[in-house]
Amino acid sequence: DGGITQSPKYLFRKEGQNVTLSCEQNLNHDAMYWYRQDPGQGLRLIYYSQIVNDFQKGDIAEGYSVSREKKESFPLTVTSAQKNPTAFYLCASSPPGEAYEQYFGPGTRLTVT
Amino acid sequence: DAKTTQPPSMDCAEGRAANLPCNHSTISGNEYVYWYRQIHSQGPQYIIHGLKNNETNEMASLIITEDRKSSTLILPHATLRDTAVYYCIVRSRGGTSYGKLTFGQGTILTVHP
Numbered sequence: 667d668g669g670i671t672q673s674p675k676y677l678f679r680k681e682g683q684n685v686t687l688s689c690e691q692n693l694n695h696d697a698m699y700w701y702r703q704d705p706g707q708g709l710r711l712i713y714y715s716q717i718v719n720d721f722q723k724g725d726i727a728e729g730y731s732v733s734r735e736k737k738e739s740f741p742l743t744v745t746s747a748q749k750n751p752t753a754f755y756l757c758a759s760s761p762p763g764e765a766y767e768q769y770f771g772p773g774t775r776l777t778v779t
Numbered sequence: 780d781a782k783t784t785q786p787p788s789m790d791c792a793e794g795r796a797a798n799l800p801c802n803h804s805t806i807s808g809n810e811y812v813y814w815y816r817q818i819h820s821q822g823p824q825y826i827i828h829g830l831k832n833n834e835t836n837e838m839a840s841l842i843i844t845e846d847r848k849s850s851t852l853i854l855p856h857a858t859l860r861d862t863a864v865y866y867c868i869v870r871s872r873g874g875t876s877y878g879k880l881t882f883g884q885g886t887i888l889t890v891h892p
Contacts, residue, residue: 697877697878699878699879699880701880708881708882708883709823709880709881709882711879711880714877714878714879716877722877724879725879754820756822756823758822758823758880760878763872764872765870765872765877765878766811766813766828766868766870766872766878766880767813767825767828768823768825768878768880769825770822770823770824770825771822772821772822773820773821773822
């Protein structure tokens, strides 16, 4: 089955530690996205990548970093510089020419204490 | 991007059709109508999109009025698993758009046994 996988589903970290969230897709999509969702809130775009080895900041990139070395993978690192890292993180991808037809993974719920 | 208006909540009996309306009276000629839903604690799910013709896929049908100022998402035989928040968004494709999704309040659809 084609789809997007994110792991782990739940992640707990101590304040001051960096943590990397995994996102893998086998849909052969070029574009991939990272969003953050806080309770009762909408999606906020962190980073996006339209092609391998290229990525751009979204609206709330501070405290986050990404890489796109392979088409299938777009990991997100939440650094210690992110002031409020506890959130639900969602990865998505979209087919060529269909930037708003996005397919989401199940999400990773990160809790930092 | 055109503004959309949706009712805050709707109820539907299981097995019946759920008809979810969306008003987008300021839509421009190159803007598409997209529908997503989000089930509690899960990532958003793309449902369908269209420009001016009615569209149908395995999940739903999208009916767009001739003047394109409103549309209706139809779930033909609603099940309890269709209980979710449904979002209608209007976006133009192509150009420099990078696919940032922003959801409004949406419609909370509750399917009853």
